[in-house]
Amino acid sequence: MNFWFDPVNFIAHWLNSLLVGWGMAEWLAALIIQLVGVVVLISLMMVFDVFLVWVERKVVARFQDRLGPNRVGPFGIFQPFADIIKLIIKEDITPDGADKVVYNLAPILSLMSVLLLWAIVPLAPVIFGVDLNVGALYIVAAGSIGTLSIIMAAWSSNNKYALIGAFRQVAVLISFEIPMIATMLIPTILAGSMGMNEIVRGQQTVWYVVLAPLAALTFLIAAIAELGRSPFDLNEAESEIVAGFHIEYTGMKFGLFYAGELLHAFTFGGFWAVLFLGGYHFFGLENLGPLVAVVILFAKAMFGYWVIMWIRYTVMRMRIDHMLAFNWKFLTPVAFVVLMLTALMNTLLRNTSSVVYIAGMLLTNVLLCWIIVEILRGFSRAERERTEGVASATVAAHH
């Protein structure tokens, strides 16, 4: 095995021989190597996170027709480090009447819930944390820890705003988990496995975004809601509840939340890529080597992240009841319909030629999309008639 085609095992093997050479027990060596792997992965993500801060600020600036950070280093590339220093040297306040343990535990959990996710992301055919055969569920599980961290933070900081923010966020998370799971089941059906590696391998020939565009879209929306980003950022609606659950946090604790949020967004971009955009596949380019594959995956994740940012800085914030209604009355049913339809079509067309299969799936989605749009139009027309009276509605219909 050489480094280029299997770096991880190469290094692991080398380390293992080294440690055993020092006369260490086999299992202990294995354990240490595992730990090293974990540490490496985590620190990699953290460093990348620092980079994300810069990206976010640059992109938002561009969206808002500004330059963004451009003083510290070329293109202000070192701006995040400045931020970090600022956060570290800030006073670390723990509000009176706060529940110390929980208060300090919350940010850690928050970041942890994000980092946990990277354990199952297949960066390359041979580079991945674990190939869990229940990966899809694992994502939700980790997400639920995030929920927990939020509610812990909000409760422990003994602040009504925080509590309200947390309630909103938890309500949103719990309700948007449903369409998310439903849409995550679709790649599962198509690939015949919940394991991320299997799912990516299943997209060798055609990405699932082609087979199930609607599912991809639904997943993206649900993901944004899970992230609590605009237009769903009610947990920290500045104008209403100052900053939501992390209102009381200062210094590095807030930094952890912040980093967690950014990384979370990027992570979901990554999962979007893994589940629907073909993971590390890019027209055979990934065969050049695992590292190339990693780059491809990160590029796709970045694309997803960019889409999320794009939406965030374009669409305005929704009202909480609108949002929940949107989920329960629209997103969830759509997700389930798509799920059932995909399962059905998949079973029907499985044994046909690949062209027919792809065309059939795509056609089904297009058809369903059209139907949904029609239904929505009908609803909106009825709404308009109720509000404005029939005449204007008909006029509008003519336009």
Place this chain on the structure above:
Amino acid sequence: MTTETLIWLIPLPPVLAFFLIILFTNRNKALSHTVAVGAAFLSWLGAMIVFVRAIGTPDLGKTPFGSSVNWIPTADTWLKVGVQIDPLGAVVLFFVAWTILMIFIYSVGYNNFGQPKGDHDHPGLPPHGATDEHGHAVPSVEPMYSRFFAFISLFAFGMFTLVLSDNLLTLFAGWEIMGLCSYLLIGFWYAKESARNAAVKAFMTTRVGDVFMLLGIAFLYSATGSLSYHDIFQPQVLHALASVPTPIFGLSAAGLIGLLLFIGTVGKSAQFPLHVWLPDAMEGPTPVSAMIHAATMVSAGVYMIIRMFPLISLDPKTMTVIAFIGTFTAIFAATIAVAQNDIKRVLAYSTISQLGFMIAALGVGAYVAAAFHLVTHAFFKALLFLGSGSVIHGMEHGVLYTGDHRVDPQNMFNMGGLRRKMPITFWTFLIGGFALSGFPLLTAGFWSKDEILADAFSNGHLIVFITLAVAAFLTAFYTMRQITLTFLGEPRAREAEYAHETPWTMTAPLVLLAGFAICAGWVGIPQDFLGLHLNPSWFHEFVGSTLAVMPEATPFSWVAFGTSLLVALGGLFFGWLVYRNVAAPEQDKLQIPLLKNKYYLDEIYNFLLIKPSYWFAKTVVYQWMDKGLIDGILHFFGKAANAIGSVVRKYIDLWFINRTVGDGTAHVTQWVGRNLRPIQSGRIQQYMLVSLIVLLAIVGLLYYLLVIV
């Protein structure tokens, strides 16, 4: 689909239709009659297919279509139930299917489908007519329209079952289904006293016959151990039956069974002396009359007895009885028919007499002739009934127009000159009438009746021959009388002037049946008719092959031919001559009270049977036994019990129970309750604790008992 399966399927549509209509489509008239007629059509289709296949099959008589399944397990064997189509069954099925379909279609028009709802109609009465938006009086739709179709569907089911069954048991089942339906349908307008009574009368009278028939069936089963025709008509079985003597009149077993079954026929086919229900059955709606009197029920009786011919013919005594009853009924009913004024009653009596013809034919051993007359008669009698219904309907138009509801639209003396008002009805009725009176060479009735007469003559039953000839003459006579009074001459009542033709749903069946009334006879032209050598009579060949030994064709005899020619034409001519200008019942010479009142038979029955049984029920059973004896005993018991009760109450209940036991218990309970109350603390966890302790105790105990010990 194999023919056997098809045969199984034929009876199903009507019964399905029955349940559909009763359960679901009761509200919707159009749907109901669609379902019913559709079902009838399906059955008709199946019947036709079966019929075509049947006539296409060589020697069907030896190997009939049929299949059977196990039904009721008896001790060692199974009671099988199955279907069978042999030549006889095929022809019967043919006319049954046709007439039923026609009648169904006719009923749509007869019940005024599509007309407005009646102004003051209510269920159980004939529709009285409504006033449409222009204020004209128009017929109104039957209030119980859907129910009517449900009933006739069930009726059709019964008839098909009867015709198709290959054994006496299912035949009897269908027989009884029809009995029930005739009861329901005759009493269809149950708010009319007369209709109610007629229904009960019909039910009771036929029941008399059915009981005997059931006896016969039971005897047959006990004698042969089977009820399927195929087993019964095995030569050795028949021989055995014929040789076994019975204590009654020295009849053989076969003879006795035949006699009993024949009594069933007498009831069902309204032969003397059980014919009295048939005229009263005219209370039902006209399609029902046609149904009962032409197509199905009465034919069923004759069909059954023809079916049983091989058995009956074993005993000459029985044959004699049958021949006598038939002949007598024929002449007897014919004489009554002459004096009736109600258009439907005339037809009813003529039916009785025609059935008499068939029975008589059977009695003289003219198997084929009887079957032949059964078929042709079914067609032209159905035609006549539907025609008369059409006439009545037309008259009702008139009645509605004049608004004088006292005028009886069925009385022939209110009619006259209708040939101009309702031509289609007139011509078809004319054809039917001629067929009935056996108009020579052209009509179906002639061929069948002529064959009967010829058989009677050539078999040397001179009395039978002469009587039947006279009956035939009378038949022609009263038929012509009816036609003359109804259609010819001038209207004798304003209603008749305003009568007009009925809708196509009623006339179309008439036309079709008229076609049959003519053509149905041509299949049975004797071989050496008028001495010229035609090819042998198809009907004779076909139906005759049902029997084990094909009966030889009757030799042609000028006497018989001349007689039937003479009686038919003569009857028609005299009928026209006498009645061409009779204007009122008074001028009718033949309104002899004796005839008019049907020989006072109803009164005689009333005096001999009904009165005594009433008296017995009222005086003996009700007053003496019930009131005196039983009630007396009961009252005694009551008093005794009362006395004991009061004693017990005073000395045991009040004193002992209440004082000591009752109040004592109450006190104890109260005390216990008071002391147990604190446990009821309303604290869940406490309850749980207690229950848990008990649980632990029990588990420990059980464990100790089961495992340790």
Place this chain on the structure above:
Amino acid sequence: MTAMQIFFLITGLVILGSALMVVTTRNLIHAALWLIVTLFGVAVLYAILNASFLAVVQVVVYIGAIAILFIFAVMLTRKEMRDRGPQLNKGWWLNAIIALLTFGGLFWMLQSWNGFSKTAADFPSGYDAVGQLGRALISPDAFVLPFEVASVLLLAALVGAVYIAFNRK
């Protein structure tokens, strides 16, 4: 004593300890949080038992939904943040004895069962337990009926909960 056994012992201790905290701690929110720790431990046990699906579902359902619900309920059913006063009934020592008795009885019965201390066969590598479970859940000759009944139960509970907690004002 293999690594696995050590791991199990640690997990078990965490579970029992946190469980004790759940039933004894004065602060209800803490109790709920301790419950979460316990549930995590149980999830780990499932993982040890090669029931990966159950492990993840445990986290999703219990921590993601049930524990959160508990925290909500605690927050919604109080006026001020801290819980004052005794959190245990007066007769708690009796209850403790009962609990101990229960444990003793269970232990006693179990240890007298002959299959008590048997060890499992090695888990066959590549054995698709999840797939097996899925098939078992939906195959008509296995557990499809209980599965459907459970779903109906969930629906009923959903409706019932909404109806009960609905604030009529």
Place this chain on the structure above:
Amino acid sequence: MIPLSWFLILSAALFSIGLFGVLSRRNAVAILLGIELMLNAANINLVSFWRYGDISLMAGQVFAIIVFAVAASEVAVGLALVISVYRRRNTVIADELDLLKW
């Protein structure tokens, strides 16, 4: 390898602790917490019996899942009840909810 007994004892202990909680907690929510513990104890047994028995028979896991469903619905309804009780009686202390007492 870990013997079955360890799991059984662990679950028994967990069950007893939950029982204790159910019996002696004053707050209704806390009682529900105890019930959750007991349910988990039962689940541990189910799964371990699956693992230590014939692993091709899925009954253990299936019933564990059904217990999940039951637990979820039980919590949903139970907490809803607690909340509505709190609305009406303004307390969630089990002992104070003794309308049913004589």
